[in-house]
Amino acid sequence: MKMTITAAAVRRLLLATAACALSTAAVAQEELNALVWCDHTDPALIEPFEKANDVKVNLKEYEGTGAGLSIVEQSRPGDWDVFVIDGVDVPRAIDMDLLAEIPAGRLPADDIFPEVRMEANNSKDGKIYAVTEKFGYNTISYDKTKVDPKDMEDLSIFWSDKYKGRIALYDYYLPMIGLTGLAIGKTTAELTMDDLPAIKEKLFEMKKVARQVSDVVASQTALVTGEVDIILGGGEWVTAGLMAEKPNLDWTVPKQGALRWAQSIGVFKDSAKQDLALKFVEYILSPEGQAKLATSSCYWGMPANAKAGEHLTDQQKTALRWDQQPEYLRTTQLYPVVDAELDAAMQDVWTEMLQQ
Amino acid sequence: MTVTPLERAEQRKAWGFALPALVWTTAFFLFPFAYMAAISLWTRSGGKIVATWTLDNYAAFFGKSHLLKALLNSLEVTAIVTVISILLAYPLAWIIAERVPKRWQRMALIMAILPFWTSYVVRSYSWLLVLSKGGVVNQTLIWAGLVAEPLQLSASRTGTVIGFVHFFVMLLTLTIYANLVQLSPNYRRAAADLGASGLQTFRHVILPLTLPGIMVGAFLTFVLCIGDYITPQILGGNNELLLPQVIMLQLGRRADFPMAAALSLVLMAVVTLAYLFCARWLKMERT
Incomplete structure (x- = not known):
């Protein structure tokens, strides 16, 4: 069978392909910028969120709160959406007016180990600005x-x-x-x-x-x-x-x-993607996200959400001393x-x- | 004196050529330097940077012995590294220039600078493994019966010096080699004709003529070594702090940029003094 393709048909095909490519790019172009510790850069943690939300998460890792805050100061407002920060330094970020209030209803507050909720650090004047995501x-x-x-x-x-x-x-x-x-x-x-x-x-x-x-x-x-x-x-x-x-x-x-160390996660006040950033926080705090964060390739640590245990293997729990946590939480400061x-x-x- | 139109045109042309360099230097050196100098006169107080002029940071540096010691440590380590590197690089450069056949010299130079091709961080971590208790150096020493117990080579000043020397021997070899190959063989022939021995020729003819190459290499070694953070951080084990490490310490958690800027300017002042010494020495050599 002989097929004849006219110039007009080729043009239509090219235009359709270009339009398709452009629309795909437009959809996939939504990006979330997160300033994080190295444990968040594990693809096993990030990829499920990216696929589920059809979003690209750009991760910038830093060490030391001073370095992290310097990056923020050198950026334009709105450059960053999500912030992972040392639990003890959350008040610094709140005082600098960097963090947005997180609606309590979107957090699994009851599932977080009570000893690591750190309300005094993560909240101010009754408003929640960050939530503990991992500790050790x-x-x-x-x-x-x-x-x-x-x-x-x-x-x-x-x-x-x-x-x-x-x-x-x-x-x-x-x-x-x-x-x-x-x-x-x-x-x-x-x-x-x-x-x-x-x-x-x-x-x-x-x-x-x-x-x-x-x-x-x-x-x-x-x-x-x-x-x-x-x-x-x-x-x-x-x-x-x-x-x-x-x-x-x-x-x-x-x-x-x-x-006891603890790291918190929050959403930048100037982020233009508040809802997407909150979704990311929700994912990180979900039992699945918590299990992946706990066993991240960069370093392990206890998940803040107690329900993450359902997604960890016995070997992983043994390595994290899961069963000894009540005693450790009692004796550590x-x-x-x-x-x-x-x-x-x-x-x-x-x-x-x-x-x- | 009147300036002719031709001279004016030449001047404009010269400024035109110099302008990109001037803009570049102003934008990326003079302005950042002035900004850093200004910041060094501010302070960090109550968790915030206070933009009022004061010499507090400099007073703190010269008043706190552990900060001053960082500068002394840096000077000591840099001096040791520079001297050892020269002592190793000179014979290496001489062998390549004088003993290696011409057609193999390029290959020998490539072999000498081969370690430059690897990442600086990777190279330092490699040395960490080589110098560790179970590393090849300690195992060889034990096997040869020279020591009974492994020596503490890593996490010490020795480790830092070894890491630095490995890098700077390559650099100095290049500068000294470049100097050696430019020497006319007639100098040696003349010295021999006058009855000088090989050693005397080296001491009184070759060495003085290659001193500019040594000084340029030594200055580069000094500048790069005294400002380096990675090597002492990885190989020194924090058993002593050098000035760049103390600078980083100000930034890590507390983001004390004014103090870090003040320490950086102290470091820069030391480098400037070293440069002035070298420039003066080289000028004296030429006259």
Whole structure:
């Protein structure tokens, strides 16, 4: 059979194809810009939302609230839609008038572990501006084939010579000063300038027995390669994701307790896509989203939504110490909430310790 | 003195050629520099940046020993790295220029700068593995019976210096090699004719003539080394802080841009002093 295609038919076909392509592009062009921590960049977490809503989520990851706020300050209003921020720093973002109010009805408030709701941080004047999405502990990670797990139950081991040269200290002054304070009987919520000399003394002692003070990647590398056997300040976020491949790695909360970190998610006030941004927040807080966020390839952590457990395997729950959470939540304390002056003084103490 | 139309046209042409460079320098160096200098005179107080002029940040830097120590650490590490790099790069450049046959010199240079082709971060992390307790260096030392226990090479100043030296030996090799190949063989012949030994020729003829290459390479090493953040952060294990690390510390959580700007200007002042020293020295050499 011979087919004849006229020039007009070709033109129509091309125009139809172009129109189709343009309309597809127009539909797929909706984008959501999220300023996040690295755990949100896992495609396994983001792709289901993108497919379900036919949207492209542009993710920009940052480390440290200061860096995150700098990015916001250097952007135009409306550039960003969703913000993931350290739970203790949500008040900073609220004070800067960055976050939009989140309607309470769109949040699974009753499903969030009560201990991590952090209303004092996430709300102001009765309005909700952010919600806790993930939490975990700055505690002790270790190689159980090289250290006595019983020793890891007491923070005082970090002032003895038993593991000298085999310890990495996590390089973030806020939790580490809180953890040190905890070890000498100080409550993180009540830390003041007057507590710093005693904490400083202990930090200096810790530095003497530590091999290094390092960030997440360097600490994790040191533990995996056997450079160190213990990370003080580590926790499930350092070792839980590795435990399937490295069953020798473990973590625990010592008898004195540990620090509890929490990250919150909110919607930018200047976002032009409030509804889509809220949908994203809803997805992240849904049991499915929470399970994926908890086991993100960047780092693991406990989901804030208790119902996420239905979507985690037994192995994942074991790595996260799911069954021990009630005890951990009872014995751990939140990061110190400090004003700018105490924050600066803490940073000075930490810098002094590093220079020892 | 009157300016002829031809000279005026030449001047306009010269300004025309210089204008893009002037605009570029003003927009991307002078203006940001002035802005940073202004910020360094502000403060961060009560969680907010206060735009009132003060020297508080500089006073804090010179008043706090742990901050001042960061500058001293930076100067010490940079001096050690520069000296070791020169000592290693000079013989390497000399071998390539004098002992490697001409047709193989290009290949030898490519081999020498091959590590430049990898990412700086990846290279530093690679060194972390090489220098670790179970790394190839420690295992070789133990196997050879030179040490009984692994040495702490990573997470130390030694690690930082090794990481830096690996990088800067390549750079210095290039500058010294470029200088060596320009030397006429007649200098050596003349020295030999006058009865100088090989060592004397090197000491009194070759070395002085290649000093400009060494100084240029040393200055580049100094500038790049003293301002580097990645290598000490990855290989130093935070067992001491260098100035760039302290600058980053101001930004990470507290976003204290005024303090970070003040520290950056201190760093820049040190680099400027190093430049003035080199420029003066090279000028003296020429006269």
